[in-house]
Amino acid sequence: GHRNAAALSGFKSAEHGGRGYSQLVFDDSDGQLRTQLATTQAYSQLNLGHLIHQQDNRRGSFRGQGFELRTDGYGAVRGQAGLLVTTYRDAVSGQTVPTGDNAAGIALIKQAKQLTSSLSQGAVTHQTAALSTAKDDNAPLAEQEKAALGMVDGKALDTAKQDAASGNTTTQGKVPHQGEAMAQLAGRAGLVAVAGQDLQFANGESLALASGQDTNVAVGKQARVHAGQGIGVAAGLSQAGDGNIGLQLTAGQDDIDVQAQ
Known part of the structure; x- marks a missing residue:
């Protein structure tokens, strides 16, 4: 078996008048097959298979398995017919x-x-x-x-x-x-969307949210729901909830103000 620099083959170009390069690497190490297409421009890389660190012709530490597409620049995924x-x-x-x-x-x-x-x-x-x-x-x-x-x-x-x-x-x-x-x-196990600042969901027509069990909304400060026309709320359509409750509205402090103007 071989797990040394001799297992590496491919092609490496050199930047004219600079230190940058582009490379295509085939790593045939036993049980650790890997392919890398990379350029030093914005450190853009496509890594496939057994992912490791690599410096010149030296194989480094393990980073994962699968594929990695990365860049320090701008990235885009486009599919005109769908994605x-x-x-x-x-x-x-x-x-x-x-x-x-x-x-x-x-x-x-x-x-x-x-x-x-x-x-x-x-x-x-x-x-x-x-x-x-x-x-x-x-x-x-x-x-x-x-x-x-x-x-x-x-x-x-x-x-x-x-x-x-x-x-x-x-x-x-x-x-x-x-x-x-x-x-x-x-997502077989789930989907997670998080943002350090703002998160926006917007669409031109309709938005449908459906969950087979529970939907929870937790707001640290204030929550607002504004509708240009009507708001409809229907509960207990299949059976009453826990504690035989259909619809519950509670104010932990001060009043509940309901108006028709």
Whole structure:
């Protein structure tokens, strides 16, 4: 076996009139295969496989396994036809699946749609406004589900392009390919979005938040909800909550002020 500099091969260029360089490295160390495409410009690198520190032809300490795309400059990920980022395996059965496969993510989309639709119907039964995102088959949740279910021909490129343009969802002889330019994020164990200062979620039409169990909002100072039209609240649509409570509103100090002007 070999785990020394002799295991390294590749190509390294030199900057004209400077000390910078670009390099392509193949590391064939036993059980530690690695490929690196790197440049000293903004220290931009793509590292694949067994990740380690490397200085010239010296192999350094272990840093992880998988892939790393990094730069000290600006980074962008663009997909004109759509983007899928998922932590679900692409081959649970051991068989390679199409690049656009997002079966687990689509299952969660379906669950969210069903939950939202069910509670929306319950709200209407109790004479409260329905959720606009789940009113019918043309509502945003249904449209997003349809786009996620996109399928294209797996043999002929021209036919595949036609399928993508038409939003095809039939499966016979097809492979998964989302039907709209959506960015899909699917986390098997969860998703975390944090910011040291401000965090903004904004959209041009509708926003749907759905959770199979609990949704909690904790605010350190003040919370405001402003609506240009109406605000509807419906609780206990399936059963009463803990302590047989349907809707609870509590002020720890001072008054509760409700006005109609």
